[in-house]
Amino acid sequence: MKTVDKALAVLDQFSLEHTELGLSELARMAGLDKAATRRLLLALARHGFIEQVAQTRKYRLGQGFLRLARIREATVPLARAAQEVTDWLVEQTAETAHVSIPGRMGMTTVAHRMPNRGHVVNVDPAELLPFHATASGLAWLAFSGPQTVEAVLAQPRAKITAATVTSPAELRSMLARFRAQGYAQTRDSFEAGVSSLAMPFFRDAPEPAGTIALALPTGDLTESRRDALLPLLREAVARLQSALTGL
């Protein structure tokens, strides 16, 4: 089976910095001899995974990857990848988790799950999460561009609980803090007794594609609990981004 590993190692040499490689270059980078590398390239070319550039005789990735990437994207679209990472995060943390994406008026939940224990936070997936009152909305906003922030701050804002922040100045300073620390944290701002941690995830644009959040009873969100949860939330973001973009 080592041959397959060698063939895939040849593919792994291509990158945005090295889009075309000559035979000797490829062989050296993959740690193979030239004759073996040439045979591997021919096999890969037969299936559309490698092409030889007529003029330069160099090799580049073939169009076969476009077809397989399309199938992969149909196989694991956002909703499914979000559910898988939500399930993983709940298993790791035993807290309620959800993935949400921005709409015009707030964040919409595309995947959620509660842990299998008694005292937990329930998430209503149909409920719109207002940008200013939820960790999800604020995490998304903190990593969005100034135009997006201005457009959201121009909208009317309800004081949903006693803890909901509605002043633009206060919201701006929260966003700056959340951006600097890499996550958003809210306490009781959308529902009394519920606190949340949220981080943005990115797909193919500079603005976040959405957020992953953990929601727990406010009494449980101590400083040490937060410090234990943040690395897992970060790992969930990395897993979702990788599932969606391959990076």
Next chain:
Amino acid sequence: MKTVDKALAVLDQFSLEHTELGLSELARMAGLDKAATRRLLLALARHGFIEQVAQTRKYRLGQGFLRLARIREATVPLARAAQEVTDWLVEQTAETAHVSIPGRMGMTTVAHRMPNRGHVVNVDPAELLPFHATASGLAWLAFSGPQTVEAVLAQPRAKITAATVTSPAELRSMLARFRAQGYAQTRDSFEAGVSSLAMPFFRDAPEPAGTIALALPTGDLTESRRDALLPLLREAVARLQSALTGL
């Protein structure tokens, strides 16, 4: 080297209709025994090209393809793929060829080449090709939706040569004919003495992404010459679409 072919044959079993496959299913479809198939799947999984779904134990394509597809798209973007197919078409036909994409006021040429002989049509790549007066523009329009056609027909139209058609009714009937026959043909409508054949190419939307055209001296465009050129133009379209989409 047969092992690499087998591994790639395993990948080839996945499609939009079969996004997840069990081991026995995969082995049967690829014509391999189960033990060999499992070893190939493990090797592919080590490189991120295959994933096993935790709940069902079935296999699906991995996220590795997203990364490689992105590198491929950076390696052969439209302009480059267009140039390669233009060069190929000129070699096959010994006529001037160009690939053009729609703008707001007409088609813009992204690749062009003249054949290596004396009596040829010159293409100025900076020249905007008005939709109504060129085979490129009309081929693109013929395969676009009614809203696009109406928007273009609502624009003012210059009578560029004696042969330029400007009447909406006449243009509509030309578009219907071009759509039915699969290509657009113009004679002297943009420059006296120059005739063109053009076909649309598609990328990731129902409207054409652009057109591939052959331009030749009007006197050369006999019926039999046209019949000889059309299959080559069709082949050029297939090559460009395949380079851009993998399909």
